[in-house]
Amino acid sequence: MIHFDNVTKTYTNQGRPALENVNLDVEKGEFVFLVGPSGSGKSTFLRLVLKEERPTSGRIHVAGRDLARLTNWKVPQLRRRIGCVFQDFRLLPNKNVYQNIAFALEVIGKPRRFIRKVVPEVIDLVGLEGKRDRMPDELSGGEQQRVAMARAFVNRPMILLADEPTGNIDPATSIGIMKVLDRINRTGTTVVMATHDAAIVDSMRKRVIELEYGKVVRDQSRGVYGQAY
Amino acid sequence: MRAQFVFHEVWIGLRRNLTMTVALVVVVAISLSLLGTGLLFVKQVDNTRQFWQSRVQLSVYLCTKSELGGTCAKNGAVTLAEENSIKNELEATHDVASIQFVSQRAAVKQFREEFASDEPIVKYTASSQIPPSFEIRLKNTEADAGPVSSVMDGAPGVSGVIDDASILDQFYRLLDSARNAVVIIAIFLLVAAIMLVANTIRLSAFNRRRETSIMRLVGASNFYVQLPFLMEGLIAGLIGWLVATGLLIGAKSLLLSSLRSVFPVGVQLSTADLIEVIIVAMILGLLICGSTSFLTLRRYLRV
Numbered sequence: 001m002i003h004f005d006n007v008t009k010t011y012t013n014q015g016r017p018a019l020e021n022v023n024l025d026v027e028k029g030e031f032v033f034l035v036g037p038s039g040s041g042k043s044t045f046l047r048l049v050l051k052e053e054r055p056t057s058g059r060i061h062v063a064g065r066d067l068a069r070l071t072n073w074k075v076p077q078l079r080r081r082i083g084c085v086f087q088d089f090r091l092l093p094n095k096n097v098y099q100n101i102a103f104a105l106e107v108i109g110k111p112r113r114f115i116r117k118v119v120p121e122v123i124d125l126v127g128l129e130g131k132r133d134r135m136p137d138e139l140s141g142g143e144q145q146r147v148a149m150a151r152a153f154v155n156r157p158m159i160l161l162a163d164e165p166t167g168n169i170d171p172a173t174s175i176g177i178m179k180v181l182d183r184i185n186r187t188g189t190t191v192v193m194a195t196h197d198a199a200i201v202d203s204m205r206k207r208v209i210e211l212e213y214g215k216v217v218r219d220q221s222r223g224v225y226g227q228a229y
Numbered sequence: 230m231r232a233q234f235v236f237h238e239v240w241i242g243l244r245r246n247l248t249m250t251v252a253l254v255v256v257v258a259i260s261l262s263l264l265g266t267g268l269l270f271v272k273q274v275d276n277t278r279q280f281w282q283s284r285v286q287l288s289v290y291l292c293t294k295s296e297l298g299g300t301c302a303k304n305g306a307v308t309l310a311e312e313n314s315i316k317n318e319l320e321a322t323h324d325v326a327s328i329q330f331v332s333q334r335a336a337v338k339q340f341r342e343e344f345a346s347d348e349p350i351v352k353y354t355a356s357s358q359i360p361p362s363f364e365i366r367l368k369n370t371e372a373d374a375g376p377v378s379s380v381m382d383g384a385p386g387v388s389g390v391i392d393d394a395s396i397l398d399q400f401y402r403l404l405d406s407a408r409n410a411v412v413i414i415a416i417f418l419l420v421a422a423i424m425l426v427a428n429t430i431r432l433s434a435f436n437r438r439r440e441t442s443i444m445r446l447v448g449a450s451n452f453y454v455q456l457p458f459l460m461e462g463l464i465a466g467l468i469g470w471l472v473a474t475g476l477l478i479g480a481k482s483l484l485l486s487s488l489r490s491v492f493p494v495g496v497q498l499s500t501a502d503l504i505e506v507i508i509v510a511m512i513l514g515l516l517i518c519g520s521t522s523f524l525t526l527r528r529y530l531r532v
Contacts, residue, residue: 050446073450073451076445076448076449076450076451077448078448079445079446079447079448080447080448081448082448083447084446084447090439090442090443090446092439092440092443093439103440103443104443104447106234107234107443107444107447107449107453107454108447108448108449108450108453109450109453151443151447152447155447155448
């Protein structure tokens, strides 16, 4: 589903590469934790998958497409197959829960009937029944992140990228968030989650890829956050 | 495509940017109407030039009893012999295409027709004061009237030579400079309009950076991301054009009536001319607003 072949990314004006000779494969339906200290290249990895950045060298395949050969005007089609969740939620403050989720479908031209049908379904899936008319500032952090996940998932993407989704949320609420991610993963969606949260990684026992200074230093199925010797 | 969604976004954008939008509309309206006025001037000049080109002639006015110009004061009214010799001389002059004698009676008749609306002038002008004349058409309408004037000036029985072209030249110079002034102002304003469009779009893109970043993230096509902004520019341009159309219709009637008072005959601007100018203004307005929006968007809303 995601295939990195000897990928190096060096930002201009920076000496050390953000990612260096990264080789990895993420299969369809996998749940992968991306761990590592700040500046280790986790965000660069996610940006490369979205084609927000291009690699300095190496090849990237996402959802069966060679990103180097994907023309700019086809990038939106790629992004429709990838959902994104961020630490800061990125909800529209002037739209309620339902409108925030529907917005993701409206802007890719989905018909109104379809939107009316699928948005309530996904609101149920993330556990926000009865809160569809709330504005973002009326919701807790955990609830806002659920809205963001619903928005990311409403178009049934093949891949869900989550960049520290529990970073602004207390541990108790984070468990709920992880349950939703797990539920999404069980529908067959590949989930890649960058995180610093050791407790979550340790409890989930999923594949762990650790980056350090832009290199993959560990790739372990059913891993834990800390170094396993 | 979800038209309702796009228009909703456009409406939000225009409303959030209200002051900029209003400024944009005003500048577009004024620049387009000035440019349109300039174009109307051009049309006006062309029309009158065509109208008069075929009618331009030299008039050699002959002496009447009361006339004091030329040789008249000394010799009195023109005699038949003088008329004949003037005619012969004119026929011998190079460049003369045709000569037509307008007798005093014919001249009086023409005078009364032209000033029919101005009764006092007709009433207090004695028939004997209207001079007979030779109306001369030159072979080449743009040629210098010098040779004829030099032969005729001071000839017995001639009170004066008047070249229509010299009157028209003044008129054209007036129109031309008015047109140039208007067009130059219009060009400055159009440049201002271009910068305003760019600024409005930039502000709008900044105001809606959250929306657009999410749109890009969930895979909205460039078309969807950019269309609301493009429409914003185009709609402002369109409203500006509508205002300009109103101003132009006003300008046309104003321009016409003021020109008519200066220059009574041959001043015409048809509705077709006006429509043509309005269409040109529309194309120009939409082109400027649309292309500037588009170019600005490419800078601020990259995928």
